[in-house]
Amino acid sequence: MNDAPGIAAAPAASSFCGDAELGYRRSLTDFSTPLRLDDSYRLAHLPLVAPEHPGVIARRADGFYEMGRHPRVFSLVLPVEDAALRASPAFVALEQDLKAAPFARKIAWDILPKRQDRLHATVCGSLGLDHPPAIAEETARALRQVGPFAVELRGLFSGNVNRGRLYLAVYPEKRGGRNMLQAAQAAFGRPPGDLWLVGLYNLVDDLDAAETAALADIVSRWWNEPLLRLTVMELQVMGACDDLVLDSAVETTLSLGA
Template sequence: MSDPNASAGPAFWEDGELGYRRSLTDFADRPLMLDEPYRLAHLPLVAPDHPRVIARQEGRSYEMGVHPPIFSLVLPVDSALLSGSEPFQRLHAEMRAAPFAAKIAWDILPRRSERLHATLCGTLSTGEAPSIDDGTRQALARIEPFAVDLRGPFSGNVNRGRIYLRVYPEKRDGLNPIHAVQAAFGRPPGDLYLVGLYNLTDDLDASETAALAEIIARWWDVSLLRFEVTELWLLGACDDLVLDSQIADRLALRADAPISATPLRP
């Protein structure tokens, strides 16, 4: 007799255990207005002539959206796998046809396609790439490759104007492998793993905000892509959209693991 669980896919952490619901934009509050962090770090890159651009700010290193190189540990997302996903194709078509579509910086997408990622450990160093010591590399090599379920879209309560996809990591023996990655770098466990995708070029009016809220609600539980993570990137960038970026290092999980993401069956 065959094992009824033999073809079962991985289990994933869910909303009650992660921070997406807690951090969602409050769409009932008012029309979506680009917030200050977005107008400082993102708007200068997608709509530099917008009157609400914050070109610079005392105590911050941004100058029209550009800053000294910052290196972070990220979970890469293969844009070819994502683009080939039928659910994502349907979502993307809806975004193209949405009432607010004219306010999305579509020209940015191909410029970022090879650097799609979710940040796991931000700002490991500034200026020069950090040196990853042997202990950290060994800790990563002990972590098994793990599956993630990519869902979306998502608009948060910070950086209002950026629309993300959400990463749901595999639950393995009750543990979150992303927490193990963060612990290897001495970072506390996080519960938000966001893949920045779409960027707005202007505030939304009430009807446009309602349309975005409706799309987010309807697509909330839809799996766009499942794949196995076998490596992480040390990514350096001079802007928050990683338009000017470099992969300083590729860090493999489990020393004998391959280094390319593999799509999984839902």
């Protein structure tokens, strides 16, 4: 049982959306060539984990990003408790695989303790800039009507955007033919998404061919492996001035159900 607010162990009988309904396969890194940190990663992530790296993009032309930092952005997120992950034997085994990998020295292990109390998957991004969003009662009511739902974390995932970031993939409960994370998005008037990710690990350099093949092997072996199953009872509005949410704060919590 996970004692974190808003989270509980999910019942084993929950039915989850499958890959055919979600965007993970479509969005996977192309591992046929050595992995190179892409521009979005070099702008938003690399300055925070390896600021002296020559590949850092220090600022965006419009000034929004400056060494990985930006004005405070508020988003709706699904929180994940680090302690619950680390109590999962499957997750521990996955992390041991990463630590034994030939690219292990290129993972920013030192950033993990700084983020352990703010792990999350974004459900609705950019709800507000600089100032927290006002949540209409109609929106809060619609979210309560969604009710608690289960999610299963699986992994490892490396995408075709923000190459250099490694995630766990969120597989939401399917209830009455409905994807429950899409139901939460609909409460905010957002179009349905098909990709929800818990960012965990950051690379500090490109990978060579052998390292890329090793990462591809880990991704393949762990692709559909359940790491943690949770029942989500509330979501959070979180504000942060960087994409690793190192300075994040929870503005409010929104209940799912009565």
